[in-house]
Amino acid sequence: MSSQSPTSETIRTQCAIVGGGPAGMMLGFLLARAGIDVVVLEKHADFLRDFRGDTIHPSTLQVMHELGLLAEFLKRPHNEVRELDAQFGDQRMAIADFTHLPTVCKFVAFMPQWDFLNFVAEHGTRYPGFHLMMETEGIDLIDENGRVVGVRARHHDRALEIRADLVVGTDGRHSTMRARAGFQVMDIGAPMDVLWMSISRRPSDPPQTLGRIDAGQFLVMLDRGNYWQCAFVIRKGSFAEIQQRGIEAFQADLARLVPYLGDRVREIGDWKKISLLSVAVDRLRVWYCPGLLCIGDSAHAMSPIGGVGINLAIQDAIAAANILASHLREGPVGVDAVREVQTRREFPTRMTQGLQVFVQNKFVSRVLGSHERLPLPFFLKLVRRSVILRRLFARVVGMGFRPEHIHTPEMPIARTSKKSEPRDGSGPLAVH
Numbered sequence: 001m002s003s004q005s006p007t008s009e010t011i012r013t014q015c016a017i018v019g020g021g022p023a024g025m026m027l028g029f030l031l032a033r034a035g036i037d038v039v040v041l042e043k044h045a046d047f048l049r050d051f052r053g054d055t056i057h058p059s060t061l062q063v064m065h066e067l068g069l070l071a072e073f074l075k076r077p078h079n080e081v082r083e084l085d086a087q088f089g090d091q092r093m094a095i096a097d098f099t100h101l102p103t104v105c106k107f108v109a110f111m112p113q114w115d116f117l118n119f120v121a122e123h124g125t126r127y128p129g130f131h132l133m134m135e136t137e138g139i140d141l142i143d144e145n146g147r148v149v150g151v152r153a154r155h156h157d158r159a160l161e162i163r164a165d166l167v168v169g170t171d172g173r174h175s176t177m178r179a180r181a182g183f184q185v186m187d188i189g190a191p192m193d194v195l196w197m198s199i200s201r202r203p204s205d206p207p208q209t210l211g212r213i214d215a216g217q218f219l220v221m222l223d224r225g226n227y228w229q230c231a232f233v234i235r236k237g238s239f240a241e242i243q244q245r246g247i248e249a250f251q252a253d254l255a256r257l258v259p260y261l262g263d264r265v266r267e268i269g270d271w272k273k274i275s276l277l278s279v280a281v282d283r284l285r286v287w288y289c290p291g292l293l294c295i296g297d298s299a300h301a302m303s304p305i306g307g308v309g310i311n312l313a314i315q316d317a318i319a320a321a322n323i324l325a326s327h328l329r330e331g332p333v334g335v336d337a338v339r340e341v342q343t344r345r346e347f348p349t350r351m352t353q354g355l356q357v358f359v360q361n362k363f364v365s366r367v368l369g370s371h372e373r374l375p376l377p378f379f380l381k382l383v384r385r386s387v388i389l390r391r392l393f394a395r396v397v398g399m400g401f402r403p404e405h406i407h408t409p410e411m412p413i414a415r416t417s418k419k420s421e422p423r424d425g426s427g428p429l430a431v432h
């Protein structure tokens with residue numbers, strides 16, 4: 001944390017949110033909707049990054065329904081998946097059945113995450129207190145007398161000081177905010193990394209199967225209309241080994257795993273077409289200090305197992321808005337209020353990470369460590385036979401533990417302009 005003040009421009013807000021991912025955008029939207037002035041900082045120029053995952057869960061769709069936005073949201077291009085399939089060797093099987101969930105939408109909506117974030121941003125700008133600053137990176141915390149009172153940020157070569165009654169770190173798994181606060185991180189670990197690539201899709205291709213698993217290999221394919229977004233799961237640290245075998249050997253592995261792709265595997269013509277995504281699973285011991293709270297991946301980096309990290313990040317944001325909106329109305333937020341957010345969200349986080357680690361250790365590690373086709377694991381045999389287990393799995397993935405609901409009110413919209421003046425008149429506020 002830093003306590004000097006070398007900034008050229010000061011912005012005053014009630015809540016500074018660092019990171020415009022699912023957690024930060026949802027929190028910013030909900031607080032602005034409740035009449036709180038928020039500044040959301042996002043270091044990139046847009047939301048068009050490929051590594052974010054595409055899943056909008058039934059619990060998030062339920063929240064859209066509670067906000068009165070569901071019908072409009074579902075007009076955006078998406079795929080509705082009511083049952084998740086996996087292919088283990090040559091056996092294809094259903095592993096989750098969403099059709100019996102007690103939610104309005106009994107499906108997972110697959111939608112590129114940038115569409116989801118753009119939707120939230122567009123709706124945020126309806127509220128006068130919502131200020132989204134793109135290309136603005138939070139670089140340090142401002143500490144005064146043992147309390148975080150703001151964030152130092154950079155917008156191109158402009159230095160900014162954003163003073164706030166509360167700072168929320170939503171800057172993901174490599175969070176600068178949690179590092180600057182010196183929060184202690186428990187590294188839970190993950191045995192895998194992911195190779196991320198796209199291959200064109202043909203109308204004649206079969207419908208989406210979530211996972212394809214065979215001797216030593218594990219591939220997840222997401223249907224993005226005219227292409228498949230592919231996540232090839234590899235042993236942690238083994239990318240160099242795979243590269244040494246050559247791109248043709250890698251193409252042959254893909255073609256063996258998904259025969260209908262045929263020649264299309266040659267679209268992955270060199271390693272530049274593949275991004276290596278490092279998987280981390282960790283959790284902060286304490287998510288807050290006076291004036292600062294971390295939520296989403298910055299408080300607990302999630303494994304891609306089950307595709308639930310986005311859901312958890314959004315649920316954290318809803319809980320935080322429910323607990324903090326009334327405190328923010330009164331000024332600087334006390335430690336008891338931010339502690340309440342951790343208390344509320346720690347149980348679902350621990351349960352979800354516990355399940356992810358179980359699957360990583362009992363299943364993913366075994367698959368990735370084997371050179372032969374493995375027999376169907378015992379728990380998958382149970383899932384294949386039991387309708388109840390498939391519904392239970394759908395509930396865990398689709399709704400998570402302790403689903404949150406919107407309790408923040410919508411304050412009347414005073415004006416519709418996207419531009420707004422800083423609350424203390426200390427300098428121009430860039431609003432995008």
Ligand SMILES: Cc1cc2nc3c(=O)[nH]c(=O)nc-3n(C[C@H](O)[C@H](O)[C@H](O)COP(=O)(O)OP(=O)(O)OC[C@H]3O[C@@H](n4cnc5c(N)ncnc54)[C@H](O)[C@@H]3O)c2cc1C
Nearest residue numbers: 019021022023043053138171172296297307308309310313
């Ligand atoms: C390979 C992989 C695949 C995954 N697939 C899925 C999936 O299909 N479904 C699912 O639910 N989950 C998935 N996850 C997990 C999911 O991506 C995360 O749990 C989720 O994105 C967390 O949301 P967040 O808002 O907390 O953080 P993020 O989504 O990481 O958002 C953080 C944001 O902060 C911005 N930022 C970072 N630092 C700063 C800074 N200093 N200043 C300003 N802005 C900053 C970043 O640009 C980013 O926009 C996957 C994870 C991995 C690794």
